[in-house]
Amino acid sequence: MAKQKFQVILDRLPELAVRAAGCVQALLSNLVLIGEIPAPTFGEDRRVRFIADRFAENGLVSGSVDEKGNAIAVMPGSKGDRNILLEAHADTGIPSSVDHTILVEPDRVMGPGVANNSLGVAVLAALPHFLEKMEIVLDSNIIFLASSRSLARGNLEGLRFFLENNNLPLCAGICVDGTQLGHLSIQSLAMMRGEITCTVPEEYDWTRFHATGAIRTINEVINQINAIPLPNKPRSNIAFGSIYGGSGFNKVARHAVLRFEIRSEDDAMVKKILRQIRDICEDVSSQKESRIDLDVFTERKAGGIPFAHPLSRRARKILETLQIPCRVSPSTSELFAFIDRGIPALSIGITSGEVLAYPDELVNVPPMTAGMTQLAALLLAIDGGYCDEHS
């Protein structure tokens, strides 16, 4: 029975897509207006205020900016007996000093942070308009959350705070990412993220034979980390995200920083690798007489919904019907906060993008129609109970 009714939603997809196409300009407009407001983690308050105002202008109720800087508002459902959380992180990894001007062309939009995650929050701001034009009225309430302090040292602080203090029972969560359309995340990898900082003491004797700078010391740390054996089962990985240090060409560097992330399908493996990295840092530090600090500030546990969970199945079926190739891959982002509290959730992307994480990051406009159709259909499916555990 549920399958037959879900088919009704799938049958509506072509019509929903036509209506979504007529609303894409509203999404682009929100993308520009939101994306040109700098929002580095812990400095996203202006962007959040703008989003909160947008929520109010859209007629959402119970709008507020909470003490962690999340913008929250509710679109009441006709029955209001269930609650779906729609979340996108409002912060970016881009400093305010960077020019945030966005370039708009008919087929693409370019600028720092447009994909991650200005488009995601623009979706929240534009969704009421889409739903109105698609003539979709849900029984369930939709809780809109533009979360703060998500990235890097923010460590999902805004989303966690909301989930800890929210009184409304949530039947499902959808995390909206700007890119990539077709990617679904239903599971969170175990993850630890941190910085290794090497500092050479001021009184260091540079005339000594073995005198080396901070960059060479960090290089030694990297070499030893690379030698850590990583298992294929559970799949595990160490990523070096960025490195910086020194101040010129011929001056011996006094300071160097390595940012890294350990990922694994197993919590214990992440902890084990971290212990090994800690040992390496202490060992190299003792040999080089440099100070090496290891700071781990982000931690996620592995988990998620099974591949066969109805939420996952319905989401994949919607993509298949829209003829969008689907790729299910684990995530280390906001999904973890839902999993941690036992709330079925997934992450979706809205469009395709390129040059991600660089100032000329770009998102493509034509796939946005399918991305928004996907989101509307997913909301209908959750609202209809077709994504519940035993549906």
Place this chain on the structure above:
Amino acid sequence: MNIHEWLNSNTFTYRSFWDLKHLVAEKENKGLRVSLCLPTLNEEKTIGKEVLIFKSELMTRYPLVDEIAVIDSGSSDQTREVAAQFGADVYLASDILPEMGSKKGKGENLWKALYQLSGDIIVYIDADIKNIRPHFVYGLVAPLIYRPEIKYVKAFYERPLAAANGVRPIGGGRVTEILIRPLFSLFFPDLAGLIQPLSGEYAVRREVLEQIPFPIGYGVETSHLIDVYRKWGLQAIAQTDLDQRVHRNQPTRDLGKMAFGILQTFLSRAEKMGIIGKLPDLGTVLRQFQVQGEEYKIQEFDIPEEERPPMISIPAYRKKWGLDG
């Protein structure tokens, strides 16, 4: 009304007009129609964003603007195509009032827009603004909707600095501070109250625009201010702070051309008004220099400041608006 009173009563900030629902209701209540004109020449990089923002925010979300028109001088890039793709009405200036011929210059586009557009209020916004926001339009239109005695609203851009306490100087660009403000201070002291008189963003009632001539080149903004001031007085002019405008910076040599054109317009106005005596025939050639090796060369630029007559005197316009009964 003296300049100090005017500054207090006729200077606004766009933030005062945040309630767009109320503004739209007031506009509808007064039966006004608003047309937005974007004059263009090779603006493919910025025009799409401007049309997108204004259409989505001020037509779809809040129906403040009734039409958005791009009046193009004959761009050789994709300006017209991009603008049309985002939903603007696109016109070639030379196709409007073809019997009047075609002249080169931004003022020509603004003048022809008056014929083509249907609004009671016309808003002109330059098409090269990188940080376009809806308030660029509603900040200029709102004083005209709320205050019937105001006829001409000019933009200025002043971002308050967080660290600034107390008094600090503000003003316009280089041409304004070196040429226009000294000229206004000498001959039209009241107009020196305009913080950025050369700003390319302004909103005006049709009843005013149709009665004043349009220099086709650099002098159009200066002449408008003088003509509106003479005909309707200082109280008809207002200015709105639009916060910040990010656009491409012009080289000093280009500003020299601008100043040359403006000066021609200003002197011509001053002569006609009898503020200064009869001038000899003035040239229209600006000379600038370049050097090659040890040889200095003069570059000559012909910058004639022609004028289009008040639109109300054009038979086709009178016919279109039924002004001859």
